[in-house]
Amino acid sequence: MTERSAERTYGSLPPDEALALLGNEVRAKILHTLSEARGGRGPPPVLPFSELRERTDGSVESSRFNYHLQQLVGTFVERVDPRAEAGADDAQPVSEMAATDEEGFRLRPEGTTMVRTIRAWSVAGEATVEPFDLEQSCHHCGGSIRAQYRNAIFAIQCADCEYLYDYNLTPPGILNGPDDRLLERVAAYNRQQRFAFAQGTCPLCGGGVDAEFLEPETTGYPRGDLRSTIVRRGCSHCGNKDTLTTGEFLLGESEVIAFCRRRGLDLMDTPIWEVEFAATDRRTTVEATDPWRVTTAVELDGEALECTVDETLEVVDRERY
Structure with a gap:
């Protein structure tokens, strides 16, 4: 058995x-x-x-x-x-x-x-949101970032370079509430899901999750050329899974949270797609792949906190400059 x-x-x-x-x-x-x-x-x-x-x-x-x-x-x-x-x-x-x-x-x-x-997973009316522009420019090309909700997926993507900022399975209950606060609810829901995965806990069943680094071209994400690597975290108990950037994984690090807060960036209240080191790999460098060693720099106000993680997603080195 x-x-x-x-x-x-x-x-x-x-x-x-x-x-x-x-x-x-x-x-x-x-x-x-x-x-x-x-x-x-x-x-x-x-x-x-x-x-x-x-x-x-x-x-x-x-x-x-x-x-x-x-x-x-x-x-x-x-x-x-x-x-x-x-x-x-x-x-x-x-x-x-x-x-x-x-x-x-x-x-x-x-x-x-x-x-x-x-x-x-129930909602009155049509469970879709037609594409609309965010008040934010793409971190890569400066183009327009657009959001839409369809087929239970809330997607946030650059309309110009097609870089995908978010593509998350999101229950239509997210639509229950004032329209002008929709993005706040989406950001809060996504942040809760990602933070749990980042800290090694399944947000659905509470079980522990495994982790592995993936080559971007194997994930199906558009514009894989703009990504350094992807962290896949999955729960063997309930089957829940998600993929994160290395920067998203670091969102749960207490030293990163404190570093950002002292410089006016509250990671507990800021949509992930607005946080450059988490939303993109522009500040991430793959040092090695066998075994994996990946470094992400958090840069604010002319200062930086550089964190290096190994293949088990343990932070093995921190450096400030």
């Missing part, structure tokens, strides 16, 4: 069996109802059986509704005896199958995560 096939959810089911539980309209509606009851505030509420059934679909026969509810219990939904939670001495063990109004139901963490994932 492989390690992956031996995996179990908190509900002690293999992942494929847990997903199979959702293949029913009533069960999907139950999860949605429990999520809606929370309203985005406070802990997951506990709904009695009759209230849960009425909010979900009162036309569904009680026994049939109870059957589908029980299929979710233990994996996506939790059974709760309110008296037990309150510390009552006469609280009784919760029955395994027969639901009563003396107990209630609420989402387990897996159920909350499932519903949130669906919502994150």
